[in-house]
Amino acid sequence: MDYLSHNVSENLKRIRQSKGMSLDQAAEQTGVSKSMLAKIEKGTANPSLGVLGKITSGLRIEFQTLIDPPRQDYCLVKPEELVPTKELEAQYKVWTCFPFEDSQSVEVYRIDVEPGGVYVSGSHGEKTREYISVIDGTLTVDCHDHVQQIKKGQVYKFETDQPHIYRNDGNRKASCVCFFLDYTNIR
CATH class of the missing domain: 2.60.120.10 (Jelly Rolls)
Structure with missing residues (x-):
């Protein structure tokens, strides 16, 4: 998984959970299918700009928030x-x-x-x-x-x-x- 897909995966899951939304609720809010949202969160999908646009609009977040590197409280590099x-x-x-x-x-x-x-x-x-x-x-x-x-x-x-x-x-x-x-x- 490339770093951008990783960022979207981590951020989408964190944002959805911080809003107290299930995948079903996020799907309803964004117009993106539950299965596609689940794949994005797992990092197994490569969403189009259109899909990312629906997510940011439906969750009422800035596009940058979705693609920014997720906060890391710690990271060990070998x-x-x-x-x-x-x-x-x-x-x-x-x-x-x-x-x-x-x-x-x-x-x-x-x-x-x-x-x-x-x-x-x-x-x-x-x-x-x-x-x-x-x-x-x-x-x-x-x-x-x-x-x-x-x-x-x-x-x-x-x-x-x-x-x-x-x-x-x-x-x-x-x-x-x-x-x-x-x-x-x-x-």
Whole structure:
């Protein structure tokens, strides 16, 4: 199930239940069949925009409320159970642990760079910053004509409005957690 279907599934169920409505009542209110609503809530249906429009109109909610990421009071991410979002064999792997979402200005990544490996990242645009916490090995970051070596347990921040390079000059894998901040709308 993709993240948008997941959002709709979770939000529809939460909204319906918060209104004290059964599936039958929601079907009557929205004009969408009970079986279709049940499938949407289970994440087994891919509703059309027309169906989503009927749901938002019938439940008297904004469309954005239905597709926004559902509130999570807690979430454990195990990068080893994720599919890497970027990978170059014998060089690096990047996992997106928490992706950027409209309601948040932060992304969290796990990056592993193999010995001798290099990972080149493009600019993320104005008013963007990364915070890197090295959890194993030593990582070298090159950005803004500044080269910084970061060792296990150290934390480093830098502006990411230019291309930047993560490099492992050591003889064992370097791993870090990277917090990416877009502070365009933060005052």
